[in-house]
Amino acid sequence: MNQEQVIQLLSPEGERVTNPEYTCSLNGEEIFSLYRDMTIIRRICTESTSLQRQGQLALWAPIRGQEAAQIGAGRALAPNDFSFPSYREHGIAWCRGIPPENMLRLFRAVSNGGWDPNKYHHSVPAIVLGNQVLNAVGYAMGIQRDGAEEAAVAFFGDGASSQGDVLESFVWAASFNAPVVFFCQNNQWGISTPSSVQMKVPLYKRAAGFGFPGIRVDGNDVLAVYEVTKHALENARAGGGPTLIEAFTYRMGAHTTSDDPTRYRIDAEVEIWNHRDPIERIKALLVRAYGVKNSQFEDVTTEADEIAMKLRRDVLAMDRPDPITMFDHAYADEHPLIEEGRRELIELGIGGLNR
Amino acid sequence: MSKKIFHLPDVGEGLVEAEIVVWKVSVGDVVILNQPLVDIETAKATVELPSPFAGVVTELHGAPGDTIQVDESLITFEVSGDESEATVEEPIVNEAVGAGREAVLIGYGVAKEEAVTTRTRRRNAPETTPSVARTQVRTTPPVRLYAKQHGIDLNTITGTGRDGVITRSDVEGADTKVTPPKHSPSTGANTPSRFVGRDLEPWSSGQLEERIPVKGVLKSMSEAMASSAFSQPRAAVWVRIDATKTMELVASLKKHPNMQDVRISPLVFVALGLCDAARHYPGINSYFDMKTNEVVVRRTVNLGIAANTERGLIVPNIKQADQLDLVGMANALTTLVDKARSGTTTPNEMLGTSLTITNVGPFGVDAAIPIIPPGSGAIIAIGQIAPAPWVVDNQVVVRQVCEIAMSFDHRHIDGALASMVLNHLGRFLSDPAPSLLAN
Numbered sequence: 001m002n003q004e005q006v007i008q009l010l011s012p013e014g015e016r017v018t019n020p021e022y023t024c025s026l027n028g029e030e031i032f033s034l035y036r037d038m039t040i041i042r043r044i045c046t047e048s049t050s051l052q053r054q055g056q057l058a059l060w061a062p063i064r065g066q067e068a069a070q071i072g073a074g075r076a077l078a079p080n081d082f083s084f085p086s087y088r089e090h091g092i093a094w095c096r097g098i099p100p101e102n103m104l105r106l107f108r109a110v111s112n113g114g115w116d117p118n119k120y121h122h123s124v125p126a127i128v129l130g131n132q133v134l135n136a137v138g139y140a141m142g143i144q145r146d147g148a149e150e151a152a153v154a155f156f157g158d159g160a161s162s163q164g165d166v167l168e169s170f171v172w173a174a175s176f177n178a179p180v181v182f183f184c185q186n187n188q189w190g191i192s193t194p195s196s197v198q199m200k201v202p203l204y205k206r207a208a209g210f211g212f213p214g215i216r217v218d219g220n221d222v223l224a225v226y227e228v229t230k231h232a233l234e235n236a237r238a239g240g241g242p243t244l245i246e247a248f249t250y251r252m253g254a255h256t257t258s259d260d261p262t263r264y265r266i267d268a269e270v271e272i273w274n275h276r277d278p279i280e281r282i283k284a285l286l287v288r289a290y291g292v293k294n295s296q297f298e299d300v301t302t303e304a305d306e307i308a309m310k311l312r313r314d315v316l317a318m319d320r321p322d323p324i325t326m327f328d329h330a331y332a333d334e335h336p337l338i339e340e341g342r343r344e345l346i347e348l349g350i351g352g353l354n355r
Numbered sequence: 356m357s358k359k360i361f362h363l364p365d366v367g368e369g370l371v372e373a374e375i376v377v378w379k380v381s382v383g384d385v386v387i388l389n390q391p392l393v394d395i396e397t398a399k400a401t402v403e404l405p406s407p408f409a410g411v412v413t414e415l416h417g418a419p420g421d422t423i424q425v426d427e428s429l430i431t432f433e434v435s436g437d438e439s440e441a442t443v444e445e446p447i448v449n450e451a452v453g454a455g456r457e458a459v460l461i462g463y464g465v466a467k468e469e470a471v472t473t474r475t476r477r478r479n480a481p482e483t484t485p486s487v488a489r490t491q492v493r494t495t496p497p498v499r500l501y502a503k504q505h506g507i508d509l510n511t512i513t514g515t516g517r518d519g520v521i522t523r524s525d526v527e528g529a530d531t532k533v534t535p536p537k538h539s540p541s542t543g544a545n546t547p548s549r550f551v552g553r554d555l556e557p558w559s560s561g562q563l564e565e566r567i568p569v570k571g572v573l574k575s576m577s578e579a580m581a582s583s584a585f586s587q588p589r590a591a592v593w594v595r596i597d598a599t600k601t602m603e604l605v606a607s608l609k610k611h612p613n614m615q616d617v618r619i620s621p622l623v624f625v626a627l628g629l630c631d632a633a634r635h636y637p638g639i640n641s642y643f644d645m646k647t648n649e650v651v652v653r654r655t656v657n658l659g660i661a662a663n664t665e666r667g668l669i670v671p672n673i674k675q676a677d678q679l680d681l682v683g684m685a686n687a688l689t690t691l692v693d694k695a696r697s698g699t700t701t702p703n704e705m706l707g708t709s710l711t712i713t714n715v716g717p718f719g720v721d722a723a724i725p726i727i728p729p730g731s732g733a734i735i736a737i738g739q740i741a742p743a744p745w746v747v748d749n750q751v752v753v754r755q756v757c758e759i760a761m762s763f764d765h766r767h768i769d770g771a772l773a774s775m776v777l778n779h780l781g782r783f784l785s786d787p788a789p790s791l792l793a794n
Contacts, residue, residue, distance in 0.1 A: 047389075050389045053366055053403070053404050053405055054361070054404070054405065054406075054407035055362070055363075055365065055366075055407075056364075056407075059368060254400075257366060257402075258366075258367040258368045258399060258400075259399065260399060260400030260402070262701045262702065262703075263400070263701075263702055265702075266702065267701065267703055268703070323496075348496070348503060349499060350496055350499065
């Protein structure tokens with residue numbers, strides 16, 4: 001990280017850092033609200049992990065460590081910008097106003113999505129790696145044709161950056177100068193594959209080869225992520241074309257609740273990133289530079305706990321769909337393969353109960 | 356107050372069972388929501404389960420080492436009315452769909468009316484719904500599929516799972532009732548034995564030929580052994596020693612009031628002696644780096660201990676073992692062995708081994724010529740320590756005798772060095788007290 005150019009406005013110790021290109025445009029109140037969002041989404045994440053361990057969710061993809069990357073980027077979005085997430089973008093979903101319980105519908109296996117993408121300008125999570133990046137570029141090309149002053153953002157990870165879909169997206173976006181921001185959270189691990197294996201040059205440098213700017217930002221610095229994303233979005237809306245943002249961060253937990261990171265990475269590495277915690281550094285800044293009191297932090301913790309308990313109640317109260325309805329939204333019209341699958345399930349005696 | 360049972364959930368997408376590693380609560384404990392209850396080990400990971408209830412623990416349904424099937428009872432609570440409201444006891448994953456329940460709308464925020472329209476349209480699909488679907492047997496989709504594949508009618512089976520749910524073993528039970536034995540029993544031992552990290556079927560009831568996938572600990576072990584055997588030209592030296600003084604010291608230390616919390620064994624002295632030998636002959640604490648074509652000498656001992664565990668052979672190491680005194684070494688060995696047995700050894704604890712000890716004494720054999728773990732240059736094998744005739748001052752007397760062998764990488768370690776190291780260790784064990792005091 002040291003040899004590469006990294007945009008940073010806040011050090012891991014919570015000291016403000018000056019940057020020749022980017023300045024922090026936020027006041028104390030706004031910075032505190034970033035802290036609030038990050039704290040709440042972390043709490044939502046721990047509650048969701050517990051729910052999974054208690055058999056209430058089939059799976060969960062934790063975001064601990066990536067709160068600054070997601071809240072910083074999510075808060076930089078304008079209401080009409082359209083975001084295309086992977087399955088780990090709970091912080092973005094939170095910023096888009098999606099109720100937390102809706103984020104968990106997919107993971108409780110009671111929905112194929114969980115919300116109306118058009119209502120929140122946020123598509124449903126892409127499980128297929130990198131697929132959403134193509135969707136974002138297609139949407140951005142549509143924006144161009146509408147002549148709208150909007151941008152599309154694709155969220156993906158370091159693992160997905162090796163997908164053909166992502167690299168094709170880069171070509172198309174560059175060729176059409178599409179209003180899209182590629183936001184990659186490089187959390188260092190594609191499940192158990194270290195990003196060093198997938199990237200022989202730093203990811204952000206790939207953009208130059210496609211013909212658009214690439215920027216590496218300290219992904220654990222919410223102020224820098226916010227400013228860099230805001231700038232890239234403004235540039236896209238103004239016709240400046242795509243930007244690749246590499247948010248350099250770290251996945252503190254497992255890839256999902258199904259794997260055990262202690263089996264593929266060493267404790268010492270996790271310990272280093274512990275000292276770069278995104279929430280602790282913004283808290284340090286708020287105390288030192290803005291005189292925020294302990295009671296104000298405690299209020300946020302209490303609020304986060306209440307949100308988590310409401311989330312738990314909502315999840316446990318969710319109705320269970322007839323399994324057969326899983327086929328209903330695969331295609332707009334009937335499709336022979338889908339119909340075959342539906343028939344097989346009925347023959348096995350699964351679903352079809354409500355017909 | 357009401358009783359609530361936490362059933363073992365599937366914590367990893369398709370797991371069927373888990374082993375209890377350690378309980379973090381006891382009967383009578385008051386626990387809060389999300390308080391850690393237990394560590395369980397699945398085929399994928401060791402995970403901590405947080406409590407789904409706030410209440411008092413009234414029963415633990417298993418002891419560490421027990422294997423629990425998914426959906427079986429794990430722990431029972433007594434909860435007050437208020438607290439139970441915020442929780443439900445039914446895990447989502449395996450409950451059968453109740454008849455007549457209204458379907459929930461899937462994704463995309465589609466309005467209820469629209470979903471009903473969709474289903475109405477589907478009803479006109481060419482295939483009719485078989486009537487069997489309406490008399491729903493309570494089980495899970497994988498079990499349904501398994502039953503179908505084996506031609507078993509689920510209606511003929513009584514479920515033994517929670518609330519009468521039919522489990523896979525219920526179906527398997529029905530299956531074996533109609534399937535004749537795979538082959539006639541022949542003579543031989545009937546006791547299942549532990550092999551490559553699993554329980555082998557007894558001679559009389561197992562398959563004539565059984566194929567075991569090479570994965571997990573077995574895969575690591577086989578790869579390490581083959582890599583070492585085919586890349587490291589191995590030679591060995593061995594020596595017989597009189598370990599009587601070591602055994603006497605072990606016995607007296609065990610009785611010492613200050614040592615009651617410390618697990619003292621002859622292995623502690625072997626470990627201390629080997630580190631002492633490495634300090635005198637650093638060349639033994641080295642390895643041949645084929646990537647750079649260099650011999651790498653290390654001046655810290657990461658002491659590997661070959662551990663025979665339920666899961667198979669693993670070699671965790673004690674980092675900087677050369678810095679440890681007697682109590683430190685004993686405690687480090689205890690921790691290492693406990694973690695290996697409970698399956699909580701981390702990869703970090705298996706990296707960077709520089710010298711290894713394998714203790715074959717407990718198996719009742721005198722000696723072994725071990726394979727050198729890759730990334731190191733030598734390994735010691737300790738045989739059993741047993742009374743044997745020994746010559747002292749031209750008289751044959753009975754002493755506690757032990758054989759020590761050392762395999763070494765003959766690309767860079769020669770027989771002279773290996774012999775000096777082994778003799779150093781032998782002298783240490785023949786009379787450990789002076790060497791301990793000298794350190």
